[in-house]
Every structure is written in C-alpha cells, then in structure tokens.
Amino acid sequence: MNKTTLVMGASTNPSRYSNMAIKKLRNAQVDVKAFGLKKGKVIDVSIDTEPIDYDSIDTVTLYLGAKNQPEYYNYIIGLQPRRVIFNPGTENPDFYKILKANDIESEVACTLVLLGTNQY
Structure with a gap:
C-alpha cells in the first residue's frame, strides 16, 4: 500500500x-x-504552499x-489521480461532474475512517 x-x-x-490524516497515512x-x-x-511531511506537479x-x-x-x-485534474476523496465538509457536486468527465473517481468519505477500517 504505497500509493502516494x-x-x-x-x-x-x-x-x-488534515493533520491527523497525514499522521495516519504515514503510520500506514x-x-x-x-x-x-x-x-x-x-x-x-513538508507542507508546500505552491501547487507542485507531482x-x-x-x-x-x-x-x-x-x-x-x-x-x-485544473491543478488536481492535471495530476491525473485515480481518485479524489471529499472529506466531510468538502462535498462539491460540481467538482464530482468535472472529475467524472476526466475519468477520475470521486469518493465522498472520511480519510480517517477509511484508514481506521482498512478500506483506504
């Protein structure tokens, strides 16, 4: 499970x-x-303040x-991730549609819960 x-x-x-998620992701x-x-x-993990083309x-x-x-x-789409997780409070139906049009999965979920239940 070493997917960036x-x-x-x-x-x-x-x-x-977000801080808790970074810690849990690193622990995993x-x-x-x-x-x-x-x-x-x-x-x-260093926090960047400018979008970087990883x-x-x-x-x-x-x-x-x-x-x-x-x-x-455009930045997120340009990274071509497999999926985008919308944590509680970040839900955005407009962005779901844009992601789908670009063949990127959108998942409304909590990263902390996914990690805690081995579903990440």
Whole structure:
C-alpha cells in the first residue's frame, strides 16, 4: 500500500483533521505530499504552499471547502489521480461532474475512517 496521497488543505495544527490524516497515512506507510496555506512539517511531511506537479499521485484527499476548490480544479485534474476523496465538509457536486468527465473517481468519505477500517 504505497500509493502516494496528496493532502490538500494541510495544516500543522494537530487538532485539524488534515493533520491527523497525514499522521495516519504515514503510520500506514503511505507516501504523502501536502499542500496548505502555511509552510511547515507534520512528522516527516513538508507542507508546500505552491501547487507542485507531482508524479504518480494516486489519491487527492481534500480538506478545502467547496468555495475554495475551484481555483485548484485544473491543478488536481492535471495530476491525473485515480481518485479524489471529499472529506466531510468538502462535498462539491460540481467538482464530482468535472472529475467524472476526466475519468477520475470521486469518493465522498472520511480519510480517517477509511484508514481506521482498512478500506483506504
């Protein structure tokens, strides 16, 4: 299970779900890239503040509300992930349609729950 995941909306604040997700993903031996508003580090994962064209992103897990997602549509599609996970509070039917048109799965789920139940 070494498929690279990009956490969008990453935070160094330990009480944020994106922070918890990075820790759980790393504990599950998943390679993680992170994008957020502020530079920082969570365990061994550096948070980038500029979109980077990563190679081989399998999953993008969103911690950005729907109103903050449109500016990243093209970026996420350009990464050509297998799937995009919409965590609670990030649901966005408009983006689901765009992803489907680009042959990218969208999954409305909680990354933490998926990891905790071995469904990631």
